[in-house]
Amino acid sequence: MGRIVAKDVEAFAAAQAQAQAQAPAATSTPVPAAAAAAGIELGTVVPFTTMQGAVSRNMIESLSVPTFRVGYTITTNALDALYKKIKSKGVTMTALLAKATALALVQHPVVNSGCRDGKSFTYNSSINIAVAVAIDGGLITPVLQDADKVDIYTLSRKWKELVDKARAKQLQPHEYNTGTFTLSNLGMFGVDRFDAILPPGTGAIMAVGASQPTVVASKDGRIGMKNQMQVNVTADHRVIYGADLASFLQTLARIIEDPKDLTF
Structure with missing residues (x-):
């Protein structure tokens, strides 16, 4: 059942030929099916929406900041097992990653700092994890405030609430413009690695790729x-240096690879 055989192909071809014979002659260049389905009129000039304009200004402002990038490989077996165990209680992987990041930032406050005037920087008093979310017509970063202090179950409920409000375009300014550190996760799309652009006024943003089975060698060979x-x-290299990020990522890896503290 469901298997395609020769007579299916022949019947489909005959039906297509009949449909073409009965259709009126085309008077313009055919529009690709994907574009037509999305309601896109090819060849038109489309002005930025208010959101796209804001994103554009932020990205241009980001170009004025001297940044650098550091990558790290983290084993996720223990985190995956924890997620499988507690996801039935409403816990999301986004909340787990945000919580782990926040706990690591507690130990590395310079990575949670921000520079706005080019002359000084601020050690932020709160750890507010902004998480990039794609919505219709753009991108927004709902903020999980005080993520280091909120338990994982409350954090997950708050995240769901923020995403629902973001998609309904009902977020209040303080719910998307108070982030001190940003997460951008494309792992759910199968992306294994990428770089993210630093949001202005913040010290760092972390791009998270998909967790994938990998053949590795242990220390004993x-x-x-x-x-x-x-x-x-x-990261903003005016404030954060290579050793700072390396230490932060080592701490983050330890938390994720032994995630017992994420549920307390």
């Missing part, structure tokens, strides 16, 4: 399979 993900952090 044995070969095994582990789930691993690539993270890449883009």
